[in-house]
Amino acid sequence: MAEPDAIDRRLLALLQADGRTPHAELARVVGLAVSSVNERVRKLGERGVITGVHASVSPEALGLDLLAVVFVGWSAPDVEKRFLDRVAEEPSVLECHHVTGAWNYLLKVRVRNTRMLEAFLAAVIKSVDGIERTETLIVLSSPKETATLATDPPAWAD
Secondary structure, eight states, X not given: OOOOOHHHHHHHHHHHHOTTOOHHXXXXXXXXXXXXXXXXXXXXXXXXXXXXXXOOOOTGGGTOOEEEEEEEEOSOTTHHHHHHHHHHTOTTEEEEEEOSSSOSEEEEEEESSHHHHHHHIIIIITTSTTOOEXXXXXXXXXXXXXXXXXXXXXXXXO
């Protein structure tokens, strides 16, 4: 896959900021014809650089006020498939990460309250045969939470 050039990276930054930005506006900002921007955006999608366009929804507007991080662990290798199958179908799980260290996986979970979190742990996590341990952290506040990726390396990375 070809590395995105400077114009592609600028388009990606603009689209991450607002995926509804008209291509005419994108073309004006990056100094290209609208047809060139259309082609670049189409190719970024075909190459898998742009994987979708989504609305960013406020969790609080849906009453999902509690964010938790759940560490999950087991020792038997056959647990992993059952766990991943169960987590894949669960809409309360926003992220699932295979991690190093004492835990097998880290989950980012969004629910209404502690009662719903307790129900989630019982119905989703502890329902998987072979789960041996969990640790749950409740997030008090999130000074920074973003899905926006850096399109250029930071200055400190040079």
